[in-house]
Amino acid sequence: MSSTHAPRPTSNDNSNDGNDGKDKTPGRSGATSPHPSPEALDLPRATGAGGTGTAEAQGSKGRQGRPRRRHDPTARxxxxxxxxxxxxxxxxxxxxxxxxxxxxxxxxxxxxxxxxxxxxxxxxxxxLENYTRLLGDELFRKVALNTLLYLLLGVPLTLVVAMAVAVGLNRVTRFKGFFRVGFYLPVVTSIVAVSVVWKFLLRENGGLVNSALEAVGLPGQAWLDDTHLALPSLVVMAVWRNFGTMTVIFLAALQTVPTEITEAAESDGAGAWARFRHVTLPMLRPTILFGAVITGIGYLQFFEEAFVMTSGGPLDSTRSISYYTYDQFGFGNYGLAAAASYLLFLAIVLLTLLQFRLLRSKD
Amino acid sequence: MATLTAPTSHEEQGNKKKGRRPGGRDDARLRTPAWLYAVMVAGLFLVVVPFLWMIVSSVKPNSELRQVPPTLLPHALTLSNYEALFTDLDFPRFFLNSALVSLGTMAGNMVFCSMLGYALAKLEFRGRNVLFALVVGTLMVPGVVTFVPLFVLTTNLGLTNTLPAMILPFMAGPFGVFLMRQYILSIPDELIQAARVDGAGELRIFFSVVLPLCGPALATLGVLTFLSSWNNFLWPLVVATSEDKYTLPVALALYAVGQNSTDYGLLIAGAVVVVLPVLAVFLVLQRHIMQGVASTGIK
Structure with missing residues (x-):
């Protein structure tokens, strides 16, 4: 075995390989890797240089730089x-x-x-009978609309809160780790458990939220029992639970923005908001898009908060597609439940494709 | 998945930035305004208020919990809510179920994902890219898509209402493969090649050369799969049909929507039992979750 071992890679190749996993932008690696370039598929790599990060990174270089080695003794x-x-x-x-x-x-x-x-x-x-039945079902149309509302309210709110906290964390120099852990806490908790707590907080009589409002002279609300307020209330709770993930991602991305650029803008007289709006935000565009998609995928599957806090009510105003699917499963309508879940899956796929389209359109 | 990939690359970027930054940056540091700290502290307070309120409320007697307006601090300290978890409900059983399911899921992911992750990262074989695409392609499939056929499957396997049924579908997750593969890619090929030259077999290389180097990635994977299993809800809700198989979130949710939905004391104490161990684990191991994130700020 030792007499015929494969040649060592050049040091150049190797350092590239070693870094492949880390060099990418935070979130995008997840989104891009599932699609290795076709040429990489038939590219047997030498054992020695086999580290082979992502196929894309290495495809053309590998083809020209290294001849195919078919007779690798360790191949088998x-x-x-x-x-x-x-x-x-x-x-x-x-x-x-x-x-x-x-x-x-x-x-x-x-x-x-x-x-x-x-x-x-x-x-x-x-x-297609299950699908036509779904589209003709008034309740399904309602839960589809609710799911869309979760998406349209939840994603921007989550991203804005996450970005605001990330920008703050990026400026803070002391106790940074403490703040970061603190803002991340809700993410690791069980949605069911925090939903129980929030249901208690949002109670109409004696809930902490209404008591705080009444203490400053504002009227309390029936947050979870009002058909117009229940869904937004659940969204606020979900934003609280979810924003920490995106804060960590945004913070990582913010730290890749070269200080030279923002400093140059500053010396050109750009104010803090202008610098953020016209320098930082455009540089974070891929990260924000990625964040919008993974956050959106989460809101499309909205279920546990509504299950615990409102049971889908009042008057189905918080029932989501996932909830509907669970209900139909409970009624024994397995085919219908599967069809509903696939429509949700389709929405998730479309959202992801939209992200790729948007990413490409400006790159 | 995002929480994971971010910190790894973040460490690098943070370090890079440190190196690149000349002294001028220190001036900017001094300029961090006091009002920003005030805003951050206020924001952090808003974020942790639900937790504080949960803990404070859990030691109030039920009569005080119904009081309007609520008392800020408990007038009468009591542990009766926690006692009720044992007497009215079988919380030790739910806790044990949750722990067993989470540990099983965690162990499965650590074993299976590191094995496949290594094969995908470092070994040459036909079909490697197809395998990788197949596994990672399911990353975005929502759980709600698979639970109905899974229920039919477990029914026919005789696994419905068992703990293995809660573990099996999650012990081979695409996310873990992705994570382990990315990490193992960064292990130098020379190490593996040298072991080959020394005559070590391929499997031995994995177990004695590569695996010992995977500590940080395995720790991250372990923490994250444990957490997601501990918090998992839909599938355990579907497949646990009798109370002795409930996990903590299932028991808590069903109690919260049942006829006892206003038994606040017991519910809040239950939430504490579900949330506090996780928060404790997170605070102890957060470096594995936010690895690198910590290295940039204070220190």
């Missing part, structure tokens, strides 16, 4: 080892994740009900 043992290492994950993954994703799509075209659970293959194909 590497392949065996790779599959030994991959099989446990893939077995669980295929059965419990990939399989159900496809099964859900399949079920959405059938009339499967809870009574068919033991014989899931003995059901009838009904084509």
């Amino acid at each position: 043992s590497q392949t065996v080892a790779a599959w030994v290492l991959a099989v446990p994950f893939m077995a669980v993954f295929l059965v419990f994740t990939a399989g159900p994703v496809l099964a859900s799509l399949g079920m959405s075209f059938t009339d499967i009900r809870s009574t068919d659970a033991r014989h899931p293959l003995a059901v009838s194909f009904v084509g």
